[in-house]
Amino acid sequence: MAPPGRTARRRGAERKPREKRWSELVKVATQVFYEKGYEAASLQDIADRLGMLKGSLYYYIQTKEDLLYEVINGVHQGGLRNLKTLMSKDAGALERLREVVIGHVEYECENLVSTTVFLHELDALPPERRQEIVGEDHAYRGLLTELIEDGQAEGVIKEDVSPKLAALWILGSANWLYRWYVPGGEFTAREIGEQFADWVVRALAA
Amino acid sequence: MAPPGRTARRRGAERKPREKRWSELVKVATQVFYEKGYEAASLQDIADRLGMLKGSLYYYIQTKEDLLYEVINGVHQGGLRNLKTLMSKDAGALERLREVVIGHVEYECENLVSTTVFLHELDALPPERRQEIVGEDHAYRGLLTELIEDGQAEGVIKEDVSPKLAALWILGSANWLYRWYVPGGEFTAREIGEQFADWVVRALAA
Numbered sequence: 001m002a003p004p005g006r007t008a009r010r011r012g013a014e015r016k017p018r019e020k021r022w023s024e025l026v027k028v029a030t031q032v033f034y035e036k037g038y039e040a041a042s043l044q045d046i047a048d049r050l051g052m053l054k055g056s057l058y059y060y061i062q063t064k065e066d067l068l069y070e071v072i073n074g075v076h077q078g079g080l081r082n083l084k085t086l087m088s089k090d091a092g093a094l095e096r097l098r099e100v101v102i103g104h105v106e107y108e109c110e111n112l113v114s115t116t117v118f119l120h121e122l123d124a125l126p127p128e129r130r131q132e133i134v135g136e137d138h139a140y141r142g143l144l145t146e147l148i149e150d151g152q153a154e155g156v157i158k159e160d161v162s163p164k165l166a167a168l169w170i171l172g173s174a175n176w177l178y179r180w181y182v183p184g185g186e187f188t189a190r191e192i193g194e195q196f197a198d199w200v201v202r203a204l205a206a
Numbered sequence: 207m208a209p210p211g212r213t214a215r216r217r218g219a220e221r222k223p224r225e226k227r228w229s230e231l232v233k234v235a236t237q238v239f240y241e242k243g244y245e246a247a248s249l250q251d252i253a254d255r256l257g258m259l260k261g262s263l264y265y266y267i268q269t270k271e272d273l274l275y276e277v278i279n280g281v282h283q284g285g286l287r288n289l290k291t292l293m294s295k296d297a298g299a300l301e302r303l304r305e306v307v308i309g310h311v312e313y314e315c316e317n318l319v320s321t322t323v324f325l326h327e328l329d330a331l332p333p334e335r336r337q338e339i340v341g342e343d344h345a346y347r348g349l350l351t352e353l354i355e356d357g358q359a360e361g362v363i364k365e366d367v368s369p370k371l372a373a374l375w376i377l378g379s380a381n382w383l384y385r386w387y388v389p390g391g392e393f394t395a396r397e398i399g400e401q402f403a404d405w406v407v408r409a410l411a412a
Binding site for chain 2: 040171172
């Protein structure tokens with residue numbers, strides 16, 4: 001057995017290129033799943049794009065599904081951190097709702113390729129891995145539901161609004177962006193976000 | 207050559223079972239595409255489900271894509287007829303907008319399986335067949351845009367609303383239903399439709 005110090009140094013020396021390779025792999029997998037769809041994409045496609053042998057991929061993953069899990073988990077976690085930051089601002093519920101809608105639309109537009117893979121291919125994961133990522137109650141929906149309840153407690157959101165249905169309504173129009181948003185097109189992400197936020201606040205405000 | 211009368215009679219006799227078989231084929235294809243996803247589904251799966259030989263399918267279609275085209279075209283045409291009927295009612299623009307949102311949500315929930323194939327698999331069709339179905343300017347979006355413009359002309363919808371962006375916003379939350387609506391679940395199609403319609407009208411009304 002090598003002395004602990006030496007093992008540690010060796011691991012340290014290996015870590016960087018391996019991590020770099022891994023993040024390249026996830027990035028390329030995202031792009032390939034986006035272009036071909038998860039079902040049609042093969043590990044061979046991904047290896048070819050990376051200039052690697054297909055066999056070398058098994059150093060990082062066991063199956064194509066492992067890669068889909070990584071892609072979806074990554075963009076979902078990023079979106080969740082973004083939502084939590086926006087929600088925890090020191091402001092009233094309506095102001096926070098506005099910020100959340102704008103920020104969520106912007107996050108989605110800025111991460112269009114990975115968001116598309118997330119939203120379009122989530123159901124390709126088996127239920128237990130899907131649940132591991134989004135949780136029992138769908139993390140985004142849960143956060144928005146909470147925010148709308150906060151607004152009702154403050155008296156600034158209408159009493160007769162179902163927080164869960166309103167959360168699904170807001171997320172639906174934001175999620176659907178991945179099907180029509182064109183970077184550099186007719187509307188900027190900011191314009192879309194601000195317009196959606198205005199309409200949502202107007203619809204739900206007491 | 208057989209006399210015209212006889213040919214006509216023969217055709218008449220054949221037509222019914224062939225049309226019946228064809229509509230069964232489209233129905234089964236819809237279900238198989240829904241369950242397995244278009245890419246993963248095979249003509250063999252569809253033939254097995256129908257108790258037919260795969261070769262017999264070629265009497266009706268040339269490729270799996272022909273079946274996807276039929277499924278998507280059918281549900282899209284139905285949805286369009288529905289929207290046009292709702293839009294042409296003799297009422298003001300806001301009232302018609304309300305009816306359109308409710309009726310569109312209900313149509314989607316009542317045709318959940320075929321709507322799912324339409325919304326999830328549209329991009330699996332080549333651009334020219336996609337365009338043949340939804341048209342240059344996406345038929346649903348075009349109709350909603352028109353209705354919002356009518357409302358602006360009547361002075362009942364805010365001037366600063368972009369009709370196209372509002373149409374995309376409304377359709378997004380309705381389309382997303384296919385990902386979360388559960389028949390017999392927490393909300394009925396009617397409840398969802400009425401709630402969405404209230405929010406949309408409140409958001410856009412002058």
